[in-house]
Amino acid sequence: MTTVSDRPTSVPTAAPAAGVSALASEADAEVDVAYLTDHLLGRWSELRQVARGIAGDPRFAKIEGQTMAESRARVLNQLKLLVEEAQVLRAFPERLGGKNDAGGNIAGFEELLAADPSLQIKAGVQWGLFGAAILHLGTPDQHDRLLPGAMSVAVPGAFAMTETGHGSDVASIATTATYDEQAGEFVIHTPFRAAWKDYLGNAGEHGTAAVVFAQLITGGVNHGVHAFYVTIRETLPDGAAGAFVPGVGGEDDGLKGGLNGIDNGRLYFDQVRVPREDLLARYGQVAADGTYTSPIGSPGRRFFTMLGSLVQGRVSLDGAAGVASKIALATAIRYGNERRQFTGASETEETVLLDYAEHQRRLIPLIAEAYAGHFAHDRLLDLFHAVFSGEMDTPESREDLETMAAALKPISTWRALETLQTAREACGGAGFLTENRLVSLRADFDVYATFEGDNTVLLQLVGKRLLADYAADFKAIDGIGMARFVVERAADTVLYKTPLVRATQTIVDTGSVRRAAGHLRGETAQRELLTDRVEAMVADLATALRPASKLDRGKAAALFNAHQHELIEAARAHSDLLQWEAFTKALADVRDPGTVQVLTWVRDLYGLTVIEKNLAWYLINGRLSGQRARTVTSYIDRLVARLRPHAQSLVDSFGYGPEHIRAAIATGAEQVRQDEAREYYRQQRASGDAPTHEKTIKKAAR
Amino acid sequence: MTTVSDRPTSVPTAAPAAGVSALASEADAEVDVAYLTDHLLGRWSELRQVARGIAGDPRFAKIEGQTMAESRARVLNQLKLLVEEAQVLRAFPERLGGKNDAGGNIAGFEELLAADPSLQIKAGVQWGLFGAAILHLGTPDQHDRLLPGAMSVAVPGAFAMTETGHGSDVASIATTATYDEQAGEFVIHTPFRAAWKDYLGNAGEHGTAAVVFAQLITGGVNHGVHAFYVTIRETLPDGAAGAFVPGVGGEDDGLKGGLNGIDNGRLYFDQVRVPREDLLARYGQVAADGTYTSPIGSPGRRFFTMLGSLVQGRVSLDGAAGVASKIALATAIRYGNERRQFTGASETEETVLLDYAEHQRRLIPLIAEAYAGHFAHDRLLDLFHAVFSGEMDTPESREDLETMAAALKPISTWRALETLQTAREACGGAGFLTENRLVSLRADFDVYATFEGDNTVLLQLVGKRLLADYAADFKAIDGIGMARFVVERAADTVLYKTPLVRATQTIVDTGSVRRAAGHLRGETAQRELLTDRVEAMVADLATALRPASKLDRGKAAALFNAHQHELIEAARAHSDLLQWEAFTKALADVRDPGTVQVLTWVRDLYGLTVIEKNLAWYLINGRLSGQRARTVTSYIDRLVARLRPHAQSLVDSFGYGPEHIRAAIATGAEQVRQDEAREYYRQQRASGDAPTHEKTIKKAAR
Incomplete structure (x- = not known):
């Protein structure tokens, strides 16, 4: 596998290459904000800047407090504006006006979250799901x-996959598309209430068509889930959606916890006929006589290939999660640096919130997580582009891409929710006011944890893949071949592959991890600890599940279920490692010595925080002694204190301006208020007019 | 200290007293839902039932999707209805139409959350803050x-304590009330922008008066924070609020993340004059000539006494948090028992969500936490009633009450947020629809974590109290007196006191904890482990902070700050122990053998979950060996599996009906849909009309 992320940095510089020798001395280390901001824009810098221009334009900003109807109308209109002004059609073929630029398209798209998550997701429904399904599943x-x-939004479209009774289990959807060879038509039908399509954006009100997923049945054989292009509503003369066409019905999903700019709804089909030509036929065709053919022989592989082509949704949610976390941190850190509360070290001066150790402990590790997520997302986007541009489109790399997306999206979306909530609480009552945006963003973001693949289900997929790779690796090699096997794998394979390269190493030298842990701060020790955890968990699971192959279906399912929690934990550990490796690799591309020094501390904080969260595992499994384990927490405390002066630069470098953050408390208003208050008291003290405190008098009288 | 919770159970019964001998055998154990429901209603059973009647009445239910203006008007009107129909004035004096029933009042009040959190909090502002301030601080x-x-809502009132620049640090508020002896009036003044009162319910629109907290200055001396009754708006002829009176100004806080039925706002005072008689004068009076007198000599103690009288807010939020958690669990467990997804053990039957181990792991420990929180809240309410009814109104019991409220409110409110979110995710896309209520409840509940005392600040107070008690205990006793000291403390003191009784025991016998840990499932072992953790953390902190007394202010503050995180962790550990002890004590009052057996498992699950969360601490500090630590997780797995069949009964026993839960997916609708789907497939299989799967054909051909 080639390395796909050797992209040019956007600021060529004569500074020495990064590395220990190029680190700035600890006291001098400072983040070069302009440099880092530019660096973080990454490979699709220009497209991100265009998208941020859009996201900061008031015409695209969410208007808080609008009714659902107002918000839906506004967002639909914004979609049409995006077609004119943004570069939202880059993923589509050049001959149709696109740019065939999968990665650049996603890079821009995820930035739209800053304008309004409803806009991001409505755009995602229209072009990333409805349009993309036509693109990837059609001829x-x-x-x-x-x-x-679909591209022009002349046809707003729904992506009708999920059913009320089947969310993440797409293979089991109950809608049928039965071929009628007499008429040359498919008959789309909803057999019962649980098979209604549900939660579909554009289905509640605006959609005139839908890509409908249904079991394709022809000649009495069910060929599995396929996608059909179906008109669902009339288009009125003014272009708006009219009534449902005959046979189609539905309901509006109504109010939601957020994303109320999107008209989610339910659809059902009562023997709706669509022409044979409207089966999206890239992976399966039905001839006029009803004969089914497919370029992919195995129904299972065909299904996963079709679904896999829709991985971009998960990729873009991973990126959008990063944007949400960054905006939350930019708000809370700014406020934490300005708002004062309680006197501490001084009689008269109150302490700024971010000088409190607990405030630091709550927020600064989240900055480290945001950076880890950022760099991991860069790699994910690289891989996505490599696959979808055709540069590296192999079944293996597609599978790697799906696994990586499934490993990162759950962690980043949960992280964004945690970060938004922690930031909101860190801003106290002000955090609860909509004018400070955090609650609004959190409400809109909430569903990211369960849509486009429920987070828990995705982590299970990752866990299963880890197990499968484990079994495959060890099937393929014998004892003698092991050394060769280790050497043959490229060092950065871990970014796309399960990290089993290290498992073999551990087997060879079980003592290494324990020895290396002496230098917890070091990159090597962190890597050993994080890698070892994934390997050991997967190996333990494989051992525990080995008997399953000899059990009957019921008992095998019960055995598997008994280990479901560990499987998911192993997937989390894998995701942690992925992010740590991506962060570490990214450090090598940072050219400014002060910046790389600070970012190295941030990377260490990320690594140690992950280790601290799983400290019991390391202790129980003999990877860390009690004494060493104690030092994890004290190193974290030291790193947090060391990073505290850089917290503002680190969030400023995310590159979001007030037009994106849109929080009244993150505009400097708090600083003005605090300065006014301190000046008032300073003058009062200077004038001698300040009232004496009863306390002081009583103390003096004693 | 006397035990205040030896209340009669509401169902007297001839069943044998609870205890190991009365436990039902494991296979037979079943929750008697009717019995447990009634038992959980507790001491103020009738009042809770009245309140639940109100909370389930459509006239009081939140209407989702209303505009802020509509919602505010509705909730104000509901307040007036409550005066007529509910027993919301019980806390007030009998001569004014109240019942002088502090505990019963809160018991009913917290149930209002089920109707609409805005209603609960608006009622809390009017009667629990504005009215209660007059009651507790006035003559x-x-x-x-x-x-x-205040009682009739003829005067909607604000509780004007918090300022934009001072949230939890009330002692430092900047608003002044300077006595003008010429006029016999106080002059209330806001010296700068940060001193505006902020986030005040009733201040945005409806309030015509406010209790304003300000620094009382007379004769050039600042006597600290006192409360003043101030008219802020005209009352129009129809009783509605008119314009601000001269000198008073303000702003509406506008939209919030939730609770939009409450008109929060900001107020400022420009030399506003109030008569001398409107200083709420219970704890401080100013004579006509400006002489200040107070029944409490120490300004510090006076301040804490005044603030302490307002503890009921925290008590009721702790109870309301329990209601929110219970409704969330009732929704998610019901849905988890009906919704099916993926086939597992069977080819044809899909598995219900709650049969998945990970789903159980996410939800069932939260049921255990809800029960622990419930029983701890019962004890808190007992203590609150004992203090406020005068039965046990001593400075020591008041301080115990404040500490207990500060220990429970943060944990229960964070828990409710976690439970609501986990429940929402466990219901997938359906959880995000407002029709299923979880997102609405969560949005409204969010601010509970930071109002009425920021959770982090409250836990710090608890930590400081633990330290102070620790120091006091050891100052008072010498080596010889230690045994006597241990004996003298009542065994259940731990419920209201810091658990330092055990610290001395541990010193005497440091080996006991390790030995007892052999039987992790046992009550004794759980108690030892939970108690030991608090003691050891407090002792370590005391040692670490000892040098502070010899340092200058700046260095002492820095030392304290360096240990802030541990202080807060110690407070959490104390709260965990409180809840475990309350749960354990409550088991003795449960008369039904099957119920007590199941609840004992629930208690064990709670205890072990707390231990598992802190497993690294137990390992690092040598309290558990690696081998023992492993068994914690396997015991939890076993308990979760054992409780799975009882999950529905356990949430049914919370006693909330569909009129309280108000979630479309928790009405049995999902069961109907699933039954219809299964019947469809059953008939299809029976008829032989089912299409053959391509997969099956391919397999057969091989």
Whole structure:
């Protein structure tokens, strides 16, 4: 596998290459904010800047407090504006006006979250799901016929996959598409209430078409889930959606916890006929006589190939999660640096919130997590682009991409929710006011944890992949071949592959981890500890689940279920490692010595925080002694204190301006208020007019 | 200290007293839902039932999707209805139409959350803060003059304590009330922008008066924070609030993350004059000539006494947090028992969500936490009633009450947020729809974590109290007196006191904890482990902070700050122990053998979950060996599996009906849908009409 992220840094510089020798001395280390901001923009810097321009434009900003109806109308209109002004169609074929630029498209798209998550997701429904399904599941002819309407939003479309009774279990959806060879048509049908399509953006009100997923049945054989292009509503003369077409019905999902700019809804189909040509036919065709053919022989692989082509949703949610976390941290850190509360070291001067150790402990590790998530997302986007541009489109790299997306999206979306909530609480009552945005962003973001693949289900997929790789690796090699096997794997394979390269190493030298742990601060020790955890957990699981192959279905399922929690924990550990490796690799590309020094501390804080969260595991499994384990926490305390002066620079470098953050308390208003208050008391003390405190008098009288 | 919770159980029964001998055998154990429901209603059973009647009445239910203006108007109107129909004035003096029933009042009040958190909090502002401040800080004359308007809502009032620049640090508020002896008036003044009162319910729109907290200055001396009754708006002929009176100004806080039925706002005072008689004068009076007198000599103690009288807010939030958690669990468990997803053990039958180990792991420990919180809240309410009814009104019991409230409110409110979110995610996309209520409740509940005392600040107070008690205990006793000291403390003191009784024991026998840990499942072992953790953490902190007394202010503050995180962790550990002890004590009152057996497992799950969360601490500090630590997780797994069949009964026993839960997915609708789907497939299989799967054909061909 080639390394796909050797991208040019956006600021070429004569500074020495990063590395221990190039680190600034501890006292001098400072973040070069302009440099780091630019550096973080990354490979698709220009497209991100265009998207941020859009995201900061008041015409695209969420208007808080709008009714659902107002908000829906506004967001639909914004979609049309995006077609004119933003570069939202880059993923589509050049001959249809796109740029065939998968990665750049996502890079821009995820930035839209800063304007309004409803806008991001409505755009995602229209182009990333409805349009992308036509693109990836349709034939070139179908592209020519169906994509223009999807691209221009002349045809707002729903992505009708999920059913009320089947969320993440797409293979079991109950909607049927039965081929009628007499008529040359498919009959789309909803057999019972649980098979209604549900939670579909554009289905509640605006959609005139849908890509409907259904079991394709022809000649009495069910060929599994396929996608069909179905008109669901009339288009009125003014272009708006009219009534449902005959046979189609539905309901509006109504108010939601957030994202109320999107008209989610339910759809059902009562023997709705669609022409044979409207089966999106890239991976499965039905001839006029009803004969089914597919370029992919195995129904299982065909299903996963079709679903896999939709991985971009998860990729973009991972990026959007990063944007949400960054905005939350920019708000809370700014406020924490300005707001004062309680006197401490001084009689007269109150302490700024971020000087409190607990405030630091709550927020600064989240900055480290945001950076880890950022760099991991860069790698994910690189891999996505490599696959979808065709540069590296192999079944293996597609599978790696799906696993990486499934490993990162759950962690980053949960992290964003935690970060938004911690930031909101760190801002106290002010954090609860909508004018400070955190509650609004959190409400909109909430569902990111369960849509486009429920987080828990995705982590299970990752866990299963880890197990499968484990079994495959060890099946393929014998004792003698092991050394060769280790050497053959490229060092950074871990970024896309399960980290089993290290498992073999551990087997060879079980003592190494314990020895290396002496230098917890060091990169090597962190890598050993994080890697060892994934390997050991997967190995333990494999051992525990080995008997399953000899059990009957019921007992095997029970055994698997008994280890479900560990499977998910192993997937989390893998995700942690992925992010740590991406962060570490990214350090090598940072050219400014002060910046790389501070970011190295941030990386260490990330690594040690992950280790601290799992400290019991390291202790129980003999990877750390009690004494060493204690030092994890004290190192973290030291790193947090060391990073505290850099917290503002680190969040400023995220590059979001007031037009993106849009929080009244993050505008400097608090600093003005605090300065006014301190000046008042300073003058009062200077004038001698200050009232004496009863306390002081009583003390003097004693 | 006497035990205040030896209340009669509401169902007297001839069943044998609870205890190991009365436990039902494991296989037979079942929750008697009717019995447990009734038992959980507790001491103020009738009042809770009245309040639940109100909370389930559609006239009081939140209408989702209302505009802020509509919601505010509705909730104000509901307050007036409550005066007529509910027993919301019980805390007030009998001569004014109240019942002088502090505990019963709170018991009913906290149930209002089920109707609408805005209603609970608006009622809390009017009667629990504005009215209660007049009651607790005013004199009998002032009660006669000012309470009737507050009680009847003829005068909607704000509780003007918090300032934009001072949240939890009330002692430092900057608003002044300077006595003008010429005029016999106080001049209330806001010296700068940061001193505006902020986040005040009723201040945005409806309030015509406020209890304003300000620094009382007379004769050039600042006597500290006192409360003043101030008219802020005109009352129009129809009783509604008109314009601000001269000198008073303000702003509406506008939209919030939730609780939009409450008109929060900001107030400022520009040399506003109030008569001398409107200083709420219970704890401080100013004579016509400006002489200040107070029944409490120490300004510090006076301040804490005044603030302490307002503890009921925290008590009721702790109870309301329990209601929110219970509703969330009732929704998610019901749905988890009906919704099916993926086939596992069976080819044809899909598995219900709650049969998945990870789903159980996410939800069932939260049931245990809800029960622990419930029983701890019962004890808190007992203590609150004992203090406020005068049964046990000593400075020591008041301080115990404040510490207990400060220990429970943070944990229960964070727990409710976690439970609501976990429940929402456990219900997937359906959880995000407002029709299923979880997102709405969570949005409204969010601010509970930072109002009425920021959770982090409250836990710090608890930590400081633990340290102070520790120092006091050891100052008072010498080596010889130690045994006597241990004996003299009542065994259940731990419920109201810091658990330092055990610290001395540990010193005497440091080996006991380690030995007892052999039987982790046992009550004794759990108690030892939970108690030991608090003691050891407090002792370590005391040692670490000892040098502070010899340092200058700056260095002492820095030392304290360096240990702030541990202080807060110690407070959490104390809260965990409190809840475990309350749960354990409550088991003795449960008369049904099956119920007590199941609840004992629930208690064990609670205890072990707390231990598991802190497993690294137990390992590092040599309290558990690696081998023993492993068994914690396996015991939890076993308990979760054992409790899974009882999950529905346990949440049904919370006693909330569909009129309280108000979630479309918790009405049985999902069961109907699933039954219909299964019947469809059953008939299809029976008929032989089911299409053959391509997969099956391919397999057969091989």
